[in-house]
Amino acid sequence: xxxxxxxxxxxxxxxxxxxxxxxxxxxxxxxxxxxxxxxxxxxxxxxxxxxxxxxxxxxxxxxxxxxxxxxxxxxxxxxxxxxxxxxxxxxxxxxxxxxxxxxxxxxxxxxxxxxxxxxxxxxxxxxxxxxxxxxxxxxxxxxxxxxxxxxxxxxxxxxxxxxxxxxxxxxxxxxxxxxxxxxxxxxxxxxxxxxxxxxxxxxxxxxxxxxxxxxxxxxxxxxxxxxxxxxxxxxxxxxxxxxxxxxxxxxxxxxxxxxxxxxxxxxxxxxxxxxxxxxxxxxxxxxxxxxxxxxxxxxxxxxxxxxxxxxxxxxxxxxxxxxxxxxxxxxxxxxxxxxxxxxxxxxxxxxxxxxxxxxxxxxxxxxxxxxxxxxxxxxxxxxxxxxxxxxxxxxxxxxxxxxxxxxxxxxxxxxxxxxxxxxxxxxxxxxxxxxxxxxxxxxxxxxxxxxxxxxxxxxxxx
Numbered sequence: 401x402x403x404x405x406x407x408x409x410x411x412x413x414x415x416x417x418x419x420x421x422x423x424x425x426x427x428x429x430x431x432x433x434x435x436x437x438x439x440x441x442x443x444x445x446x447x448x449x450x451x452x453x454x455x456x457x458x459x460x461x462x463x464x465x466x467x468x469x470x471x472x473x474x475x476x477x478x479x480x481x482x483x484x485x486x487x488x489x490x491x492x493x494x495x496x497x498x499x500x501x502x503x504x505x506x507x508x509x510x511x512x513x514x515x516x517x518x519x520x521x522x523x524x525x526x527x528x529x530x531x532x533x534x535x536x537x538x539x540x541x542x543x544x545x546x547x548x549x550x551x552x553x554x555x556x557x558x559x560x561x562x563x564x565x566x567x568x569x570x571x572x573x574x575x576x577x578x579x580x581x582x583x584x585x586x587x588x589x590x591x592x593x594x595x596x597x598x599x600x601x602x603x604x605x606x607x608x609x610x611x612x613x614x615x616x617x618x619x620x621x622x623x624x625x626x627x628x629x630x631x632x633x634x635x636x637x638x639x640x641x642x643x644x645x646x647x648x649x650x651x652x653x654x655x656x657x658x659x660x661x662x663x664x665x666x667x668x669x670x671x672x673x674x675x676x677x678x679x680x681x682x683x684x685x686x687x688x689x690x691x692x693x694x695x696x697x698x699x700x701x702x703x704x705x706x707x708x709x710x711x712x713x714x715x716x717x718x719x720x721x722x723x724x725x726x727x728x729x730x731x732x733x734x735x736x737x738x739x740x741x742x743x744x745x746x747x748x749x750x751x752x753x754x755x756x757x758x759x760x761x762x763x764x765x766x767x768x769x770x771x772x773x774x775x776x777x778x779x780x781x782x783x784x785x786x787x788x789x790x791x792x793x794x795x796x797x798x799x800x801x802x803x804x805x806x807x808x809x810x811x812x813x814x815x816x817x818x819x820x821x822x823x824x825x826x827x828x829x830x831x832x833x834x835x836x837x838x839x840x841x842x843x844x845x846x847x848x849x850x851x852x853x854x855x856x857x858x859x860x861x862x
Contacts, residue, residue: 402502403487410509411480414518417745418476419469421756423852426521427778430471433457445603450555453523466782468756472521479518479525482532483509486708489536490715493673503715507733508708512640512740517704524704527557531705534586535680538567541576543585551590555597559702562684564590570679608695623698625689633685634658636700637710639740641750657736661714664729668716677716681709754851758820759783761848761856768814772824772833788814792833807840817842819857 422430428447432454435443440458444451456474464470483505490501508514517525530553537545546567553560564587571579594601623629635651638658643650668674684706692698718729744750755777762769762785771777774793790810819834828834834857837844842859849855 403484403505406487406502406505406509407480407483410483411476413510413515413741414476414480415469417751418472418519419467420519420752421754422468422521422779422782423753423755424778426752427755427780427782429454429457429521430461430782431778433461441600445600446607448558448604448608449523450558450597452552452556453526456526457521472519475521475526476518478529479514482514482525482529482708485529485532485536486712489532489539490712492536492539493676494716499719500712500715503718503730504708504712506730507711507714507737510734510737510741511637511707511711512642512737512744513636513700513704514707515741516641516744517701523557524701527553527560528705528708530556531560531563532708534563534567535676538570538586539676541582543582546586547589550586551593553705554590554594557702557705558601559684559688559697560705562687563680563705565687566680566683569683570676573675573679622696623692623700623702624696625692625698629692629696629698629700630689631655633698633700633703634662634710637707638736640744642740642743642747643750661733664717664721664733665710665713666717667720668713670720671716674713674716677709677712681706681713748851751851753779753822753853755779755783755853758850758853758856759785761850762787762818766813766815767818768810768816769818769820770833770837771820772822772828772831777822787818793827815860817859819859821854821857824854 432440432443432447435458437455437458440454441451444454460474461471464473486508487501487505490504491498494500514525514528517528530549534546534549534553537543537549550560550564550567554564567586568583571583576582631651635654635658638661639654668677684703688697688703714733718726718733721729759780764786767787769787769789771789771791772793774791776789776791780789788810790807817837819837821828821831821834824831824833837859841861843862844857845860845862846858847855848858
């Protein structure tokens, strides 16, 4: 009864703001999801994610139409399903009479980061569900099912390879019968299929290395091995996507709150049954840090699949507290999560990029939009408008000269010329494209702002 109420409450929370505009990465998901499956397997070489999420989205899109919340709904439901799966995993370990299953499900249901990524039209929350499910079957010694879920999770998000290693580490610690056979069952099928997938993965790897070398700023965003990247993982696990100014105060206050959460979780060290959660939490972080010595992978969103295990350890730590402070601690944790959610819901600047608003603004205008990027941004393919677009970057992410013939062929028929400086800090930090417009007899007449898209400059011939 309790888990049903918690799950329904979780679903309700994940439907709040589910109708937001799709942002850049979600636009890429839509772009791949709309492709015929034969083209998807070829086009995915330009991305760095495996095919299962895109394939599922491909089959869902005809039912969802063009409504943002309906397109997200399937993945919101799947993300919400992680909560009862975590509950039953904890119940399998700690028993029906323990408070830990209830607390774990409660904490995950209102966790602000999980709520945010439950709405995200990306693969991270689906991978989280599959990872938690694989551990549920591992603890029940259903190794064939573990293998199935490991395959599904890996080909949903490559980052869960760290989880496969975690499961091997767990088997080494627990020493079940036939450990070698069981270890082979849970990893070999995925490894064999990956060998056939290697040509695609190799192409993706090449493209990924090229992007980080062409745009050094992209490497910083991807999570290099720095104290900040490591600290952001627990901080975002607790407070979600919010922040506030000044940044020093945010890190101080957030650091204190996060430290209290960690102190409570560390109490789980006295509980032997919590070994699974320590292994599944710490192993991916340790391996991720080592990998980041070569390739940055410490972006906190990539570790969403270990968030449920952190919630479980938090629950174990809370249950070990004296009864006199137990209820107060539970209330405080829930209060922090609910405050973070409320702060996010009421502050537009934390929410997704407003490509829908940009499209509405451009609708009906005879305009040309200059982009500081080599390609038309993916959300613009979903939010189609009457505007025409001219990329100002070459395919090698270098500024190309604004040729008179190229510009005049597209601009002479436009009533207005716009310059969108989205991502220009990475591709055109000097705003060369923006400053070059005056040489064509154009005068800036307005500047417009759309949430998290930067500024849109309007020019006309006067």
